[in-house]
Amino acid sequence: MRWRNLLFDFDGTLVASAPLHAEAFRAALAETDTAGARTFDYAPLQGLTTRAAFRRLGIVDAPALEACIARKQTHYRDAVRAGRLTLYAGGRRLLRAALAAGGANFLVTSGSADSINLALEVLDLKRLFAGVITADDAPAGKPAPDPYRICLERFGLEPEASLAIEDAPSGVSAARAAGLRVAGVHNSAVAQMADFYVATLAELSIVLQLDLPAETPQ
Numbered sequence: 734m735r736w737r738n739l740l741f742d743f744d745g746t747l748v749a750s751a752p753l754h755a756e757a758f759r760a761a762l763a764e765t766d767t768a769g770a771r772t773f774d775y776a777p778l779q780g781l782t783t784r785a786a787f788r789r790l791g792i793v794d795a796p797a798l799e800a801c802i803a804r805k806q807t808h809y810r811d812a813v814r815a816g817r818l819t820l821y822a823g824g825r826r827l828l829r830a831a832l833a834a835g836g837a838n839f840l841v842t843s844g845s846a847d848s849i850n851l852a853l854e855v856l857d858l859k860r861l862f863a864g865v866i867t868a869d870d871a872p873a874g875k876p877a878p879d880p881y882r883i884c885l886e887r888f889g890l891e892p893e894a895s896l897a898i899e900d901a902p903s904g905v906s907a908a909r910a911a912g913l914r915v916a917g918v919h920n921s922a923v924a925q926m927a928d929f930y931v932a933t934l935a936e937l938s939i940v941l942q943l944d945l946p947a948e949t950p951q
Contacts, residue, residue, distance in 0.1 A: 735941070736896035739831050740884060740908070743842035743849060745779055745900035746918060747824045747934075748856070753817060757808035758786070761801050780901030782843045782874040806848060813852050820856055821919070823935035828861040830943035837863040839888065841880045841897070843904075845869060864888045876903040881911035898937065902926060916940070 744750045755775035763770035778786040787801050812818065828838050840862050842849055846869040853859045864884065871879040885892060897908035900919045905926040908915045917927030918937060924930035931937045 736836070736894060736914075738837050738839060738890050738895040739941075740839045740841050740881065740890075740895055740897045740913065741828075742780075742897075742899045742901070742904045743840055743844055743852070745920065746898055746904075747821060747858075748852065749819050749821055750852075751775060751779065753809055753812045757805045757812065760808045761804035762790075764804060765797070765801070780843060780875050780899075780903035782868045783845065784868075785843075785874055806845065810848055810851055813848070813855055816855070818852055818855065820858075821934055823933060823938065825858070825861075827934050827938050827943065828858070830938060831941075832861065834943055839863055839884055839890070840865040840867075841884050841908075842866070843868050843874045843880070875901075875907035876910070878907050878910035881908050881913060885911065896941075899923065899927070 741747055744754065755773070758775060759770045759773050762773055778789060781789065783802050783805055784798070787798055792798050792801055831838055838861055840849070844852075844867055846867040849865065849867050853862070864887065866880050866884045866887070868874055871877075871883055873879045881897060884890065885895065892912040895913055897904075897913045897915045898918060899905045899908060899915055900917065900923065902923055905915050905917060905923050915927045916937060917923035917930040918934060919932070921930070929940065931940060
């Protein structure tokens with residue numbers, strides 16, 4: 734495998750979580766701003782931390798911000814526990830194939846540690862990652878390069894041997910600012926930003942010349 738280390742974003746890259754996040758944001762907003770909930774658009778916020786997303790929505794008062802974050806996270810985690818979070822097709826096989834080829838998988842996400850740990854447990858993915866960086870680890874989230882730089886430093890990874898895999902413009906910007914090559918996936922809006930783009934994780938496996946293992950029951 735050309736890159737020894739694959740650094741995956743989580744939401745929108747490995748899991749189809751956008752509908753759940755959008756629903757959770759709307760539910761949190763509806764408790765204080767019904768009109769804002771009706772007009773809410775999650776697309777511009779993809780790739781941001783929950784805190785940064787609410788700030789972009791104009792919620793900057795500290796008590797109100799903390800309350801919104803807590804409500805949103807509760808709604809999202811309830812959905813994950815209910816089994817509504819789905820892994821993109823080919824995701825598990827790609828992770829397993831990278832390990833079989835002698836590589837290592839890392840997760841670099843804007844999600845909170847509690848939300849990500851819950852999702853990894855529910856989806857049975859923890860054992861497929863050598864390391865995880867969440868919003869709790871980085872002083873500044875994507876599009877700042879901090880999450881990726883921290884991953885490289887904490888796990889002793891060489892940028893030239895590592896490939897970031899992202900679906901959101903903020904994530905691509907963060908990875909490139911950290912000196913990484915980037916594969917874009919699932920979102921054609923990042924096609925011109927990334928070093929190369931594929932529509933699916935199965936296509937990424939082909940580009941990386943990975944032999945996919947047989948499907949196993951999840």
